[in-house]
Amino acid sequence: MNKLRKIFTLDSLVVPLVAIVLGLIVGALVMLLGNYNPIEAYSALIKRVVGSPYHVGETIRQVTPLIFTGLAVAFAFRSGMFNIGADGQVLIGMTTATAVSLSLDGVHALVSVPLAVIAGGLAGGCWAAIAGFLKAKRGINEVITTIMLNWVALYFSNYIIRHFFLLKGQNRSEDIQASASMTFLSSIFDNARVHWGTVIALIAAAFFYIYLWKTKQGYEMRAVGFNQHAAEYAGMNVGRNVIKAMFISGVFAGLAGTFEVLGVFHFQSVFAASPGYGFDGIAVALLGMNHPIGVVFAAILYGGLTYGSAGMSFAAGVPPELIKIIIGSIIFFIAAQGIVRFILKPFYLKRKKEKVL
C-alpha cells in the first residue's frame, strides 16, 4: 500500500490521471446538458475500442501516427523549439513515400518498402530543417516558418500527386503495390489495418529516450534547449544543434506520413485541407509532458478516444465532436496544473494528518 502511494504521489503521474478524470467529467456534464446519457456513451466508447480484435487493431492504427507526431513535437520542444509544422512534415513524408513506391513499381517489396520509409523520413526531416536553418542563420522564429511551411507542403504535395501520380478520374494517386502491412497479424486482428509503422514508432520512442539522455549529442541538444546562452558559453554550436533538432523532429513526423501511405491507405489523396496529424501531435506531446513514454501513453489515450467516439455516436447518439471537448478539457487541466493541485489539496492534507496521527 505504501509503495503504491509512493508511486501515486509522483506528480508526473497524478496530474495527468486526475486531468483525464476531470476531462471525462466535463464531457459527461456536457452530455447531460444535451440530454444524452453519459454512462451509455462512455460504455459504448470503451466497447468500440476493445470490443473486438478488429477494433483493437484499428485503434492501434489510429494511435500509430500520433506516436510519431507526438514524438516530433516533444523532441523539438526538448531542444527549445516549438514545431508547429509537423503537419507539413507528415505530408512531405507521405508524398515522398508515395513517389518512391510508385516509381519503384515492380521492385520487390523487401527493397522498395525500406527505401520508401527511409526516403519519407529523410524528406520530412529536411523539410523541418528548413525552419531550423532559418532560425539558426537568420534568427527567424520557428513557429512562424513552420506554420508557413505547412501550407507550402500542402500545395506542393497536391501538385506532385496531381501532375505525376494521379489515378485517372480520381482525386488521388494510383495504388501502391508494395505495402508495409503486417499481413501475418491481419488474421489475428480480423483484417484490421495493422502495419510495421507501430513497431517503428515504438523504436522511435526508445531512440528519443536514449539519444536525448544517454548520448553526448543529446546532452548538447538539451543544454541548448534549456539555456542557449550557457550552451554558447560552453563552446557548443547552437545553430548546428537547432538545425539537427529540427531535422530529427521532422524525421519522426515524416515517418508518420510514410506509414499512413504504406501501411494504411496504399494511396495518397489530394488533400483539400491539411490532414491534422501534426496538430494532434501537439496535443499528444502536451498530454505526454514531452517525455517519450508519456507520448506513447498519450497517443494511446488520444487515439483511443478518437477512434471510440464513432462508437459513442452509433450507440448513444452522441455527436463524435463531443470527444474533442473531452480531449480539450484534459489538455486544459494538464496545462492548468494549478487547478488540479487545488482539487487534490484536501486529499493531500488529509493524508498528512493521517501521518501525524
Added chain:
Amino acid sequence: MSTAAAAPVVELKQITKRFPGIIANDSISLTLRKGEIHALLGENGAGKSTLMNILFGLYQPDEGTIEMNGTPVTIDNPNKAIKYGIGMVHQHFKLVQPFTVTENIILGMEPKKGLNIDYKSASAQVAKLSEQYGLQVNPNSKIQDISVGMQQRVEIMKTLYRGADILIFDEPTAVLTPQEIEELMAIMRRLVAEGKSIILITHKLKEIMEISDRVTIIRRGKVIDTVDTDKTNPSDLAEKMVGRSVSFKIDKDEPNIGQPVLEMNQVRVESKEGVSLLNGLDLVVRAGEVVGIAGVDGNGQTELIEAITGLRKINSGTITLSGRSITNLPTRKIIESGVSHIPEDRHKHGLVLDFSVKENMILETYYKTPYSKGAFLDQRTIGEYAGKLVKDFDVRTPDIETKARSLSGGNQQKAIIAREIDKNPDFLIAAQPTRGLDVGAIEFVHKQLIAQRDQGKAVLLVSFELDEIMNVADRIAVIYGGKIVGEVYPKDTNDQELGLMMAGFIDKGGQKGE
C-alpha cells in the same frame, strides 16, 4: 544621532515563516525607531528578504505580529503596506525607460484633471519633493537619459510620493560608483533628518559602519544580535553573520610574474548598430599575476570578456594567448587552448539551471574522454568526477542529481568555480565572481583566485566592487568608454583616484603595467 529615546514606528514581533523543508524566519523580532537607519545584515538565504517581504505584504507570517506605532496591523498585500507608509527601494529598478521621471513617479497614482492626467501639478509636486530632500532630479528627463544613481533617486521619490515614512533599501549600493555611494549616503541622512526611518539591507560592512545607527544580524532565520553601530566593529559583525571569524585581508605573497599570457592589441568591437563598444583596447595579463579591471558597469567590461572568449567577434585588433593568436576563434577552440571563464551572470551563462549538478560539471568537457565513450556519455565516470569536485570545493548540495536551480547562489558559484579551475587553465577570467555572495563565500572565491595566481596562472578579475579589486588584484586597469584609461598598482592608489578614473576624469594612459 541619538535614537535611544525615539519611539518605535515598526515592531516585528516573534515573526515565524516556514516554507516546505525550511524555517525561513524563526521567531524574529525587530524594532525600527523613528528617525533611525537600521541595517539588516545576513548571509544569502539567512532570511532577510523573507522578513522584508512579510513587512511589505508579499508573504504572510505563520506566527507573530506586526505593530505600527504600537497598534497591531495585518499587511496582506503591498498596497496595504504603502497605505501604512512603507516603501521599498528595490535592488533592480522598476522603471519605464522611455517615460519621464514624473511619469514614472506618478504611475498608478496619477493626479487627474477631468479625464486627463494633470502633468503640471504632478511635475511641480515632484520638483518640490526633489528639493525638499536634496535629490536634484529633473522631473522632465527621460529615465533612459539619466545615470544609474539618478534612477535610484527616482525609485526613492516613488516611495516618497506615495507618502512613505518607512523606507526599505535593498542592497542599494550594488550598482553605484564610489562617488554615487557617497551621495546616496548623504540622501539617506537627509531622509532621516526629515523624520523618515530606514531599513537598509546590505552585506557591505563598510557601509553599515558608516551610515547605520543600529544593526540586526540574522543567521539561518534567527536573530543573532541587535547592536548599536558605534559599539561594534566590522570583524565582530562578520563573525556574528557567518558564525566564525573571517579574515578580510587576503593573505598573499608578492606576485611571481612571468611571461605575458593574454595580450590584447588595439581591439575594437562595434555593435550591430555601429556603436563602438571597445575602442582600441590594449591589455596584457602575465603569468602569476591578478589583473583587476575596475570600471562602472557598461563601459565595455562585458564586451571585453566576450571578445576574449569568442562569444563576440571583434572588428579589428589582435588577441593572443601565450603568443598564439586566438582572435575570432570559435569559443570551443579558445576553451581548448587554455581559457577558463567564471561568467558574470551565473544563471544566464554559467549554469544550465535545469540540469543536475552532475550534468553542469561537464558542460565544457562532456565530449572528451573519459566523460564520453564513442557517442555515449559515461554516466559512471561523470558521476565520480562530479562527486569529487563537489567534495573538493565543498559545494553543498543534497546530491549530485539535484538540479542546479535549487542550490543557493554561493553553492552555484562554487560549482562553476570548481568546473573552471579543475580544467587547469593557463588563463582564468573571473567576472563579478562574488556578486551576491556572502562573506564566507567571498573569502573562498578570493582564496581560489590567489591560489591560481600562485600556481603561475594569469588571472583577469573584472569587478564593480572596488574593495575586491584593491584587495585581490596585483595590478589595476581602469576601463572607461571601451578603453583602458589607466593602470595603477593597488598600493599606489586609493578609492578617490580610482573613482575619478572610472568616471573618465583622469587618463593615466594605458602603460601596460611594469
